[in-house]
Amino acid sequence: MTAELVRGQNHPLSQTRLEIRISAGTPIVAGATLGDEQGRIHGVERVAHPGAPTLPGLEVSRQAAADHRLAVDLDAMPESVHRVSVLLALPVGDGGAARSNGAGSGGGPTRFGAVAVPFVAVTGLDGTEIATYTLTGLEAESAVIALELYRRQGAWKVRAIGQGYADGLADLFTDQGLPQAHQLAGDILEAVAQGMARSVPAPPPRTDGDRSRQTAAPALGPDQGGPAPQGASGPVPPQPTSPYGTQTPGIPGGPSPEPTSPYGTQTPGVPDRTAPQPSYQGGADTTDPHHTSAPTSGGSINYSHPRRQNAAPPPPPAAPPAQPGQPAPPVAGDATGWSMDERLYNQVWGMFEDLARTTAAYRSAVDFADSRMEKELDQVLSDPRSRIGGQGDAAREAAQAKHAQLVNQASATLDRDIAQLTAESEVVEPALPPAYARWDNPVWHGYRVPMEMPMALRLGDLHLPESAQLRIPMLVRLPLERGLWIDSGRGGSLDGSFTDSHDLRRLAMETAVAHAARLLAVHPAGEFTVHVIDPAGSGAQALAPLVQTGVLAAPPAVGAAGVAEVLARLTQRVDLVQMAVRGGAPDSLPPGFDTSEQLLIVNDFPHGFDDRAVNQLRYLADEGPAVGVHLMMVADREEAVGYGPLLDPLWRSLLRLTPVPDDHLADPWVGHAWTYEPSLVPPGSQVLQQVLTEVAAARAKYR
Template sequence: MTAELVRGQNHPLTGDRLEVRVAAERPVVAVATLGDADGAVRSRDRVAHPGSPVLPGLDVPRQPAAEHRLAVGLAALAEDVHRVYVALALPPAPAGPDRFGAFPAPVVEVAGPGGTPVVRYVLEGLDRESAVVAVELYRRQGAWKVRAVGQGYAEGLTALLHDQGLPEAAECAAEALRAAAGADGAAAGPPVPGEPAGSPAGAGSGGISYRHPGRQSTAAVATPPAEAGPADAPAPASAGPEAYRPVAGDATGWSMDERLYNQVWGMFEDLARSVAAYRSAVDFAEARLDQRLDEVLSDPRTRVGPAADAAREEARAQQAALLDQARSVLDRDLAQLAAEAEVVEHALPPAYARWDNPVWHAYQVPLERPLAVRLGDLRLPESDGLRIPMLVRLPLERGLWVDSGRPPGGVDPGLTDAGQRRRLAVECAVAVAARLLAVHPVGTYTVHVVDPAGAAGTALAPLREHGALKEAPAGARGVTETLERLTRRVDLAQMAVRSGVPDALPEDFDPAGQLLIVHDFPHGFDDRAVTQLRYLADEGPAVGVHLLMVADRAEARGYGPVLDPLWKSLLRITPVPDDHLADPWVGHAWTYEPPLVPAGSGVLDRVLWQVGQARRACGA
């Protein structure tokens, strides 16, 4: 559970590797300083900032952004470091706000080794301050704690560093802000389209900044013509996408896998905001056209005639110019993201890679579980084929549901043949299960299959034939026994955890993660089996038991609302592209594309053969 802190409160920390996450409504500069036992920062080599982002045990972002991730390794800090201060500063921005009180309060989270937030702190009460010490990690009697600080400085970063005892505070602050401005030339760009200068993004009817919050800009955004006024869209940048040279792993993290994971989701957030900015500009252009036309039509003297026609043409020309400007900026951002996606895709490990990625040709059964797994791709209508990997953290927080029903007006509503939908759905489930098996060390993950009617035999053949399954798929008679066994496993694990004796388990207890593929639900399931499925979906993920349902919700209508909690507890994916996923940032409807194996490819058989060989060699 995440602890909500207020100013002055503290909370204990566990583990050596932490991640400090910052979310703000405007790009901010992240700075971290290292203090001694007295809390003093004695020299500039104890300050991590965009111009010097890496210190032993500390890695801060290299440019201003609305969201940051700072990596902290407590065990790697020098012995005389007793405090780690995380500070935020507003970058130089003549056209934007120079105080934190001009936009909603930033939020800071500290996450533990597993990525789960430990504490959350909202920096409320800021006004004229342009720099603030957000949180402090401090050592007390050999243990580390985090304290919510929220100490702001109206005089800026220089005053903050001086207050911490840094002798060269002014020089260090100037270097940090100069490096931040150089890393993001658009930081001092024009006001947000459709928004008064100095107002927060997303407030009222304002727009959203065009700039990537976490990416280097290809060039500074040009100022709109004076005639257009501050509410118009910015002019396109002059530099082309070739000016941007992406690097795989260009994100914070303690391993390349973690850096790639953070980079992929940074790309996802960037695409979401870029498209939101474009849509906001389109809405503004249309609203402005309506306003100009209303002005022409409201006066009977200018309603008709050559002057009226000229006014209409001028209004439409201005709308077209705004749309062209907005599209040009979006195309620039898409080109930048496409270049980055091309580089990143080829650097992904098997757990993150598509099935057609060459990395699978060199696949070996891993020795450690990865940070996350790819469950498909995400795209937006405006993104012109740009796809962002959909990475989900491991272990899974909830089960999965492959919807074999007809999409209700989705991207591919023409798929009307029920048999074809079912076949694609089970193939999607097999591809997901095979990937989960492939990315776990041998013996740490077990897949069970329940197929009462035996209708999935052909699709399940790769799992059966290569020995990837621990046991044969359960038919109608095996449904009860399989569900009883997994339900008992969940009960035993929960009792052990709640009693504080996780090692006090029966000798026949299987500690491996469990995945149950349920095909063709609800056919062949009685009321007791339905109750057990709901129990496994709700309680199983916490102790390593997950469902992978292949089902058409419409066919389960006979159970009424009793199954609604089941569907809501599972992550719905589809065997065909469908726009059913929404992001938490701007609420886009993203098109999801399933992780199907390319037609005619033998990659699934090769990977499962190696998994089966490893299982047999270890007697798993």
């Protein structure tokens, strides 16, 4: 299973011969440094770059390109090398190094905040993805350490870094202790400017069989190590091969190709969903809205899934014939996949990408129209002869007319695309299975405990200001690869104006219960266990449905002693499973060991937590998901401010959600700020009680 990393997370490497695949929306320079245990590099001969692309165990690209493949052989690394840092840089505007060497005088972007978010995947030689990382959160930086491969106790791991440098490569190399930092930075940019090199081969063309909508994941937000709409992440939806491919927003329906976009060269249209897209593997947030893993360039997504049959997928349902001059009527499940669940999952994320791109095209067109009108008006005002009189008035009217024409064209295209997506949503929403459906969907009235775990779970809805009525389901892949944080602070509302802290805490806990109930409902009987820590008992009312139906493993733990007991038990479980897996003996676990997925809900953190408990909680957040132990925090970050930066990695490792609408999630293509709304049970509905009663009955039979 691919690990979708967020900043600071690590993942073990089971192979030593690797490829590092990099996708960006603009040409960038890729390189790598070989460092010691402290990450310091001791000479220019330990830096692989376009001017010197080959080192022992390492080869990088010889030129700036939008896509790179770096070859790594960790067994061939010198014994003195403990860290391999992969760096990315913009080939122009790289601080003083570029200017002093005559490089960087072109017209390209000078900071990562102005280009599409880079995506990095560590793969085996067969293209199988091991770990992926979307570098959200970059703004003024022109160079960045994307990730590092490092030795730890004789084994290699990969860690997502995302450390950016506004002063470019010179600052990056200086930070790694290289004495010749400025000289080397200039040499690299000069080598790129002179075109020293071969081009990186493009990924193979996609066949008709590959032209399926897939999914992408949201980007991380500022509070979780990513840019505000990380997403989304970061919000929601799934992950990139290159999520950017060659397609990008331009002026929709515009008469000329004048406007350009940092995201690509092809104006996105809703009907065209053939560009490479990301597949979602977990949750992310802008904090990271969606979490996904990138398929290999040009290849198909690996739909491996527990207990999933490997039979060839049946063809998707055929759309009814279109009326002359009209688009084909939408059909639920028209994406490809091994099952209807996968088809619907891919279709939902295709809708998410379509809405992101068509909105980006509209905004790009409006921005272009505004800048064009400004430029034309400036020209009029700069000439004293045309400032007054009929000539000046005519010029102003002409500029305003052109502006209105461009904006109207963009609006018409956006309206058309939103209408088509709305029609598709109206067909898809009623067809969704329980794992993807809202709580008010009639599918819950016929609910039965499933025999198989679904591939994804709905955590809420996403929408944009231009299409407030069109809701896209926010789906995350299962099993969860990140914990969840339900933000009960006042900053968790859209404008921070939700001032009743008591109501907000109550809503946060109700949101957590709804998510936990859905997780229980979509797993087979006995394959998902929920524990609760509620030190002060403040969540008793919200927890009542879980407690009264008997679906919890034990009553909610209260007091400091209860906190310590539950954390000790779960950390011991993580240790046991890790030892069994690392020792190659997964069947050696103690008799009666509960092998189901575990969820720990923590309310009122850090109340009842001492320093030891805090460290255990961080350990569960970091190491638990890989061995089936997941964390759901209901907390106000401000209440834990006394711990200082000690807890920053904890918050960043969790997918931040809110109990009320909030625009903290971003998509991985253009970084829109998506408004997230949680999936809550309608007031007065008994559906939650009915579903949990079914789950409890199935658990009783299973035992």
